[in-house]
Amino acid sequence: MDTEAQQSEQWADVTPDAARRLVIAAVDAFAERGYHATTTRDIAGRAGMSPAALYIHYKTKEELLYRISGVGHRLALDIVRRAASTGATPAERLASAVRSFVRWHAEHHTTARVVQYELGALSAEHYAEIAARRREIDGTVRSIIEDGVRAGDFAVPDVPGTTLAVLSLCIDVARWFNAEGRRTPEEIGALYADLVLRMVGAPGPAAA
């Protein structure tokens, strides 16, 4: 589970306080038992509230998932975008994006798992909105790789496929990351930034 400090920071924009408590309770319940095995009663109970109090903030369980997915994807997009403009060269920008994206998936692995594995439970309309945000994340990473190829810094025969692989590598950190494990989010970020620079054929010991 994400730490309490990480939870509060992550959901700071969800107001009022009761709505935020419900989101945090829902993430934990979905992560533990899966979306379909969780009832709104379970979520209200975890938040120390009545089912009736839950309905003031969220009309359905799907609305809670949509809120979680929306906030999660917006944070991930912001992080990748900010990192993508940090650094002078495409190699520095790519390394920065990978380090940040990895760190986010490690630190917020509980949220990330819910967001990634329960996409199929969103309504068609909500899914379309989230999918658009995912394409923006993909586009941000792809354009750094394209910049690197154009500058002659990277050698990438298949840019869309390599972009997909880079994002997949980062996202899967949420599956295996263990807060009690040997590696910190920062260490995994540094390792992965180096591996990704190798994937794009950036020369020499990481510009990172």
Next chain:
Amino acid sequence: MDTEAQQSEQWADVTPDAARRLVIAAVDAFAERGYHATTTRDIAGRAGMSPAALYIHYKTKEELLYRISGVGHRLALDIVRRAASTGATPAERLASAVRSFVRWHAEHHTTARVVQYELGALSAEHYAEIAARRREIDGTVRSIIEDGVRAGDFAVPDVPGTTLAVLSLCIDVARWFNAEGRRTPEEIGALYADLVLRMVGAPGPAAA
């Protein structure tokens, strides 16, 4: 969902026929709704059987998950081991292992998702057994990378971390693979073999 032909091939060792039908029904139900939201009644129904008939073959829902996870991991280990001994050089063996492991996760993405995302629902004893098999898969890939480093063919500063990343990249194919998508399992396997050779610093256009 995996195709019918893939299902039959994959579960060929599960006998008698009724036990195999139940495993196939359980994989589909777990993939669709999650382990905790699925009842043994749901599974029996999908297999066209009564709950009583299910209990002849499996005493609990967890036993079905354990059977699925056990077969899935054994197949994955066999595939990686066989591929790991195919090829003259470490680069050829690594490319072969990655191609096969990726193809397996793409073709059997439904089973692979259940196996990967529901590990936490196994009993402690069953989990310990599956974890040992996972360490064998990890060890197989790690020793190819070690061979490559020893032979001077690879340049890998962090062998355990790189092994973890290689396996993670292959496993995550199960999450995003879409049978209606643009890339076939073979194409993804070829792309990933090339990317992994770059990750280990194998020189030049893929020995693959």
